[in-house]
Amino acid sequence: MSINESSREGVYKGLLKSSHPKVGIRPTVDGRRKVRESIEGQTLQMAKAVAKLISDKIRHTDGSPVECVIPPTCIGGVTEAAKTEELFEKEGVGVSLTVSSSWCYGSETMDMHPTRPKAIWGFNGTERPGAVYLAAVLAAHNQKGLPAFGIYGRDVQDKDDITIPKDVEEKILKFVKAGLAVATMKGKSYLSIGGVSMGIAGSMVNPDFFESYLGMRVEYVDMSEFTRRMEENIYDEEEYRKAIEWVKKHCKEGPDNNPPSLQRSRKEKDKHWETVVKMTIIARDLMIGNPKLAKLGFEEEALGHNAIIAGFQGQRQWTDHFPNGDFTETILNSSFDWNGIREPFVFATENDSLNAVSMLFGKLLTDTAQLFCDVRTYWSPEAVKRVTGYKVSGILENGFIHLINSGAASLDWTGEQTSEDGSHLIKQWWEISKEEVEKCLNATLFMPANLEYFPGGGFSTNFLTRGGIPVTMSRVNLIKGLGPVLQIAEGYTVELPEEVHEILDKRTDPTWPTTWFVPNLTGRGAFKDVYSVMNSWGANHAAVSYGHIGDRLITLASMLRIPVCMHNVSEERIFRPSVWNAFGTEDPEGADYRVCNNYGPLYC
DSSP: OOGGGSGGGTTTSSOSSSOOOEEEEEEBOOOSTTHHHHHHHHHHHHHHHHHHHHHHHOBOTTSOBOOEEOOSSOBOSHHHHHHHHHHHHHHTEEEEEEEESSOOOHHHHSOOOSSSOEEEEEOOOSSSOHHHHHHHHHHHHHHHTOOOEEEOOSSOOOTTOOOOOHHHHHHHHHHHHHHHHHHHHTTOEEEEESSOOTTOGGGSOOHHHIIIIISOEEEEEOTHHHHHHHHTTOSOHHHHHHHHHHHHHHOOBOOOOSOTTTOOOHHHHHHHHHHHHHHHHHHHHHHHOOHHHHHTTOHHHHHOOOEEEEEEOOTTTTTTTSOOSHHHHHHHHSSEETTEEOOOOOEEETTOHHHHHHHHHHHHHHOSOOEEEEEEEEEOHHHHHHHHOOOOOGGGTTOEEEEEOSSOBOGGGGOOEEOTTSOEEOOOGGGOOHHHHHHHHHTOEEEEOOTTTOTTOOEEEEOBOOSSOEEEEEEEEEETTTEEEEEEEEEEEEOOOHHHHHHHHHTTOTTSOEEEEEEOOOSSGGGSSHHHHHHHOOSSEEEEEESOOHHHHHHHHHHHTOOEEEOOOOGGGOOOOGGGGGGOSSOHHHHHHHHHHHHOOTTO
16 A cells, blocks of 8 residues: 555645654765865765665655765865855754765764764775774764664675665665664653553653653653543544444454343443544544644644553553443554544553553564563463463473553554565554454454443453564663663563463453563573463563564664663664674673663753
8 A cells, every 4th residue: 555545645644743864874975175075975876885785775754765864075175064054954854874985083073962873884895994983973973972883794895886885775774764763752752641550650640751861751641631621522423423433343342241230231332432432532642632622622632632642540440430441552553444544543541651662663673563561471481381282382381471451552453464475564664464454353343341341341351462473561660769770681572272272361350452472591500491481471461563673772772872671683683873892792782781881860
């Protein structure tokens, strides 16, 4: 599906109140005349080749291509560096990549912006090696406390070769995508709808973390705002009618598992459907606004809160009386709704702001819908055998983890989207077909809520994620005296024999969506076995993203100065600023803590 065919042209056009950050390409040269003239053309060609690579390979999360800015002349000294910085500020550059094929004056040509993610590609040649400049300017960055990524190709190139080697391309794309994530978050909001949910620490929303590490602000709205907007009709009634018809046609209601004496009447359930659909529209409007509200006389409400992420408290003050937020969370996090295929939101259940941030990291790095889940149960081979009589083998031989939560499980995570070879995956939203939307919906049941958990009723999402999908589980935790830390576990979704799944699934809550997960093991530390992964996880929730993106998360965390306390990413995939080496190459995890502590939060 092309971008122009999507609902991006409807109510979702321009989700947030800011322009996209651009990538600034900084071609630097030796400022000495005659020397400069001999290399300026090649350096500008390098810059243009990098810009084309970025624009061809990377998109923003709304599907639009990334725009690059190149100054009209190369940077040979401080005056041209200042002019380039002026251009970058005017053009809204959020990430900078310096390229050079030769020696340049390091401190005179370097990017001195205090918070902008920055990298340098030093051309590996022999005539006028950019590697010498790379080493010198990285030393300058490190001495001045401005961490930068160094990009140096493994193989020597001829002096007139302007192609980008594969290893250089990989690092450029990894750096730029993470850098754009940093720039995209800056200035946006986390919208806290409600307060603390059942004592969950992640819902104790910490504005210092958002401001200091992410450059974001926190907005707070009481859940009574939903009641006000529903009772006073502060929503687009035309869209509501469209939405409720779509729900009746596409959202299959599952069996009611509550005791007959507690089950709600058909009339009550229909009323719950009306409520949860309105809640979904209102939650979206709270996040990004809706110009149609201004036409109804609600100019303030039409603006929204410029929220790139949000969370809904729900339990218990809301759900003890009103229908739960499970449908709202599911639909917002999915890549489609009644308006068509569109960019997924990030909307956390139980107002877990830290899991919302983890989901946001995954979305910004992959452009795909994210999975919110409880890290609920580790099933050992012995326990599976005892309960079901089944002996696990193959990828399941070390046991597996049950990921399940009633709330924000996007419908993409049914795994019903497929590649050309038939493999199951989670697609970037602009690649999803209408047929795949139907498959995701057909694989889902909306179950009347478990009234022991949710006395106010509502509907919970129920599906089983397809197996064989490469995924990465992550979580940001806040530690007193230390600050934020990031956990990462790459692995795969797995499938169990149907009868085994049924037995194990019913021991938790069969009205909720299930994802069976096996992490990749390293034989060391938290990844010596599957039990240790579960036992080392720092909170009850996790975010799951499509693909093995642990390396990308590590790159992003280094930009934000968030140390990674647990991961199973191989050393050769890890890409951090060069200054990390100065804090100890024999102990990279310890060095990560030391350097993050040394520099402190990005925006402080």
